Amino acid sequence: MEITLDKIIPIPLKENLEKRPSEVWHSNIRFKTGEKVKIKAPSGTGKTTLVHFLYGLRSDYTGTLNWDGKALNHLKPDQKAGYRQKEISVVFQDLRLFSQLTARENIELNRVLQEPYYPATVIDEMAAALQVDHILDQAAGICSYGEQQRIAIIRALVQPFSLLIMDEPFSHLDLNNTKKAAALIDRECDKRGAGFVLTDLDEDQFFNYTTYLTL
Amino acid sequence: MLNILLKKIIKKGAGRVRYVLAMVGLTVALLLILAAIQLQANYQQLLHGNNAQDSIANFLVINKEVTAQNAGNTNLTDEDIADLKKQPFIQGVGVVTPSRFKVAASGGSALPFYTDMFFESVPDQFLDISDKDWKWDDNSQYIPIVIPNQFLDMYNFGFAKSQNLPQLSHDLVKSIPIQIDIQTPQGQKSFLAKVAGFSDRISSILVPQAFMEWANQNFATQPPKGASRVIIRTDDPSNPALIAYLDSHHLSTDMEKTRFSKYRQIVGFVVQVSGFTGLAMFLFALLIFSLFIELTIASCREEIRLLVTLGAAPGQLSRFLMKTFYPSNIIIAAVVLIVLSVLQWLLSGVLAHESMVISPFISIYTISGAVIVLLILWWVHIRTIKRQIAGT
Structure with a gap:
């Protein structure tokens, strides 16, 4: 899927953001299918706000944001859900797992929310690749942040998508685990011919980015 | 699998006790409503059923009031009868045909009596x-006759006591042949008669219409008299319209009957009250249910919001919540219908002993009532769930 931003600016940050230069806010941008986009964003520049805008969680902005040419504000809840099931996947900065479900159930939920893209065994394969296979049957609430982050990444990868949005997806991981996670993400995106938008505080070399933007 | 996970996420947050209470409330409400419908159906069946054993159908014998002005001329004209037939509160009019010959009865040796x-x-x-x-x-061999119950009562408790005569049972009276002497233009003719039954409805001595027509044709010593009394069938003897009609036409009838019908009106009123009570309880049950759903959804608002964030469609969630909450309503309706069916079956058995016939099965109206209630519940559930999900 393709996302276009036309002079988007968040209403609560309007005054601050208008004063400083940005390659995203107040610009015309197009995230084309298959593009690997990195958005470098220092603290306080509205990184998470942007992710929420892109994923359709918030709409307190001026300008237009389109999913496949359709204004996101005008999509019906069921249409939005259709996109989230088949086209767009997400890794939140605050992870957002169901703490009362086990790690496996959290992943499974996103697998069966639509016609499953992968069989259930893929959960074990991905968990093994990210070294979290031993905590799969543990309640997500008692897993460490690092473990939860990897569970959230696997959850995002078991569903079908053509665009993956990630908000500081490696913030709780060491370099070794980050490399493994990045490799898995890269592989899954390539397999689907999908692109991603990754936001982070600093520059990195984990992916071969096609676009590099500063917020 | 999805439903198992959803069930884990969306706990019945408002508590099991409250849920059970709402269920009990609905059961009682449904029982009251459907019982009221069923009672109405039974009542209508008893009232309007054209059944031989129908004992509360209301028959009234009507005649003109005898006054100083009309004494000797109290016949009802054909117009009077035609007008009676036209009234909406009268379902049937039968002319009481009087004999046009002189009759005497005697008991022979078994029962020494003689009377004109x-x-x-x-x-x-x-x-x-x-x-x-x-x-x-x-x-x-015999002419069957029907005598008023009052006759036998007067004999048993008045005459027999005072004259030291034996008291007579219904069966005994029915077995005694009575000699009937009819004065004909050709002289006296004798027949045998037997009492075939006793009537509370008509204070007269009745013979079959066939015998009356034959005897009047052959033995009449007087010209046709016209109808002095008619018998009517009405579904409600206390109908004010009927009473007003009789008053305005100077007709009189058995006032005891119209008093009895007051009880029937009270029964009808009680049935209506139970229906209204049921309806009120139903409204409360609906309120409790929608509150319960709202509470459940409110108590897991965060979870539902996260589900929607992850891509759960509102339709998907609605379907799941309907599956969670609605089936218990169907079970309740089914249980209530089964309970009512058993009660109806028992009631029909009990009433059969009282010579009142009602269907042993619950009426189609009762079942339709249950279906309508389920549809209303469906609508309330859907509406509450949709509104709550949209609000998260």
Whole structure:
């Protein structure tokens, strides 16, 4: 899927953001299918706000944001859900797992929310690749942040998508685990011919980015 | 699998006790509503059923009031009868045919009595005597007659006591042959009669219409008299319209009957009250249910929001919540219908002993009532769930 931003600016940050230069806010941008986009964003520049805008969680902005040419504000809840099931996947900065479900159930939920893209065994394969296979049957609430982050990444990868949005997806991981996670993400995106938008505080070399933007 | 996970996420947050209470409330409400519908159906069946054993159908014998002005001329004209038939509160009119000959009865050696008397007849459908006992043709050995219950009571408790005579049971009276002497232009003719039944409805001595027509044709010593009394069938003897009609036409009837019908009105009123109570309880149950759903959804608002964030469609969630909450309503309706069916079956058995016939099965109206209630519940559930999900 393709996302276009036309002079988007968040209403609560309007005054601050208008004063400083940005390659995203107040610009015309197009995230084309298959593009690997990195958005470098220092603290306080509205990184998470942007992710929420892109994923359709918030709409307190001026300008237009389109999913496949359709204004996101005008999509019906069921249409939005259709996109989230088949086209767009997400890794939140605050992870957002169901703490009362086990790690496996959290992943499974996103697998069966639509016609499953992968069989259930893929959960074990991905968990093994990210070294979290031993905590799969543990309640997500008692897993460490690092473990939860990897569970959230696997959850995002078991569903079908053509665009993956990630908000500081490696913030709780060491370099070794980050490399493994990045490799898995890269592989899954390539397999689907999908692109991603990754936001982070600093520059990195984990992916071969096609676009590099500063917020 | 999805449903198992959803069930884990969306706990019945408002608590099991409250849920059970709401269920009990709905059960009682449904029982009251459907019982009221079923009672109405039974009541209508008893009232309007054209059944031989139908004992509370209301028959009234109507005649003109005898006053100083009309004494000796109290016949109802054809116009009077035609007008009666036209009234919406009268379902049937039967002319009471008087005999046009002199009759005397005696008990022979078994029961030494002798009396002058008279006969009248009414169409058969106004009597609750089986066809077998109430038949007459030229070859019949006995003329069946019906006498008022009051006659036997007067004899047993008044006359027999004071004269030291034996008291008589219904069965004994029915077994005694009575000699009937009719004065004909050709002289006296004798017949044998037997009491075929006792009537509370008509204060007269009745013979089959067939015998009356035959005897009037052959033995009449007087010209046709016209109808002095008619018998009517009405579904509600206390109908103010009927009473007003009778008053305005100077007709009189058995006031005891119209008083009895007051009880029937009270029964009807009680049935209505139970219906209204049921309806009120149903409204409360609906309120409790929608509150319960709102509470459940409110108590896991965060979870539902996260589900929607992850891509759960509102439709998907609605379907899941409907599956969670709705089936218990169907079970309740089914249980209530089964309970009512059993009660109806028992009631029909009990009433059969009282010679009142109602269907042993619950009425189609009761079942339709249950379906309508389920549809209303469906609508309330869908609406509450949709509104709550949209609000998260």
